[in-house]
Amino acid sequence: MPSQDAKRASGPESSGAAGSRLSRRSLLQGAATAGAAGLAATALGAVASPALAATSRTAPGQSPAREQARTPAGPIVVHVRDARSGDIEVFSGTSQTRVRDQDLAARIARAIG
């Protein structure tokens, strides 16, 4: 995909039919905003590329290590994409993480069932 290029992508990246875009910049931003978990999810193929202004507003002056250690102040939104496979997206601030956890998905499903 063209966004493998080191040049900054044209804007917030798409999850459209052209597929996920993983740029060096998005990795940097993912690390800055989501900590190690976010970076790991990005490496697995999820996209974490918040716009720069929004990112800096979310975590002004925050180092990745410090942010990793704290619990996000705002709400955390969980999207179970597929309970059977355990495909889960977790959103907080301007970050997202995608994990695969069948047990967690099953527990969430039971909680609302």
Added chain:
Amino acid sequence: MSSHREAPEISKDPVADSTDVYAFVSPDKPDTVTLIANYIPLQGPAGGPNFYEFGDDVLYEIHIDNNGDGRADISYQFRFTTEVANPDTFLYNTGPIEALSSPNWNRRQTYEVTVVSGFSGRVAGTGLACPPCNIGPLSTPDYAALGAQAVHSLGGGISVFAGQRAEAFYVDLGSIFDLGDLRPFANLHATFGLPGLKAGPGVNATNHLNVHSIALQVPISAIRRSGHPTIGVWTTASRQRVRVWDADNGENVDSGPFRQVSRLGNPLVNEVLIPLGHKDQWNSLPPSDDKLFAGYVAHPGLAALLPDLYPGVFPNLAALVKSGKPRADLEAILLTGIPAGIIPGFQNFTGAVQADMLRLNTSVPPTPASKQSIYGLLGGDAGGFPNGRRVTDDVVAIELRALAGVTYPLIDKTFKPDAAAGQLTDGLTPASVSSPPLGQFPYLGIPYSGFDNPS
């Protein structure tokens, strides 16, 4: 319309719906370019008490590509914040708003501008005031002054404005979307076996309506790359991926990374060329991915329709369509820019990458007003569309004519356009816009007031 309500999803989200982009060398400051992105289409001026405003939850951007790869080299980001001074009144204003600092103004917006270049971003301005909407002679008695107060300097020779303006794009929507029965030529329409129509003058459907504009005036030297006089310009709007209605607190909660939901470069591309099933996808992608859609430019559906809608009027266009030859003229105009050697003394080619961007060759000086043609390059005026786009350019007529084959001789001199192709128009001119453009930044006219335009 240029891009008003042009795709199914964005038509339900007007706050994030880009409507027009303009890019031109500033006529009164020719060492600068002016970039304008309009949002929130078809605003009825009397739409109170909650008058129109930018979305606090939307990331608005104006992008510049200065090396021709269809990706942003410089982006200007805009984030808005709304403040309500007194939540205990239903009124937008409790008295005349005679200055942006007026205590009578109850609901106001400010914004922050961030300039992103490469991997770094710099906040260029915060707390910048938008003007109020134009309400009427009692609420906004001197709107021109309010608008002028809302022009801010960001330093480095950059000026910025964000707020309501008069819609400058003129178009006869009522005829175009009634199966293309352009009023000046309605007597020639096939009418699908229904009773014939009479020819008549065009009607500007967007007259007396407003939009919200984000305008920048930037020194050319700050955005142009050495040896690359042509820049590509487009705008995007993005939303966070998740929105949850928090019923307990009565507010939306947004979360997750921003994703692009609206895009606009050249007028009418997503509106007219991209089929319904791909419009939302087109809005979500960057120009660098436009190769995916190049087939719709090379074989435009509207060019095939015109001979059917107007039987016997476009025989040469019909033969061209039937030949199956790709419209390399349209690909050049919309996707790559026009290479040198095609039009004497002019080029705005940015390279082989097919990307829908409004291309502006910044080395072309602004055309004096007395010599401007609203048909831009088609009218022999290199200062207008598709070399950038000025506020008064008749982009509907230019693109209709191009689609009808007027520009095909640029790549095949043996092709003879139909006589009607060069006359196509929806019958409108800049005079169809009641609020005329300003002579200085931000150039778009004073918005129509609710009192004077109640319906």
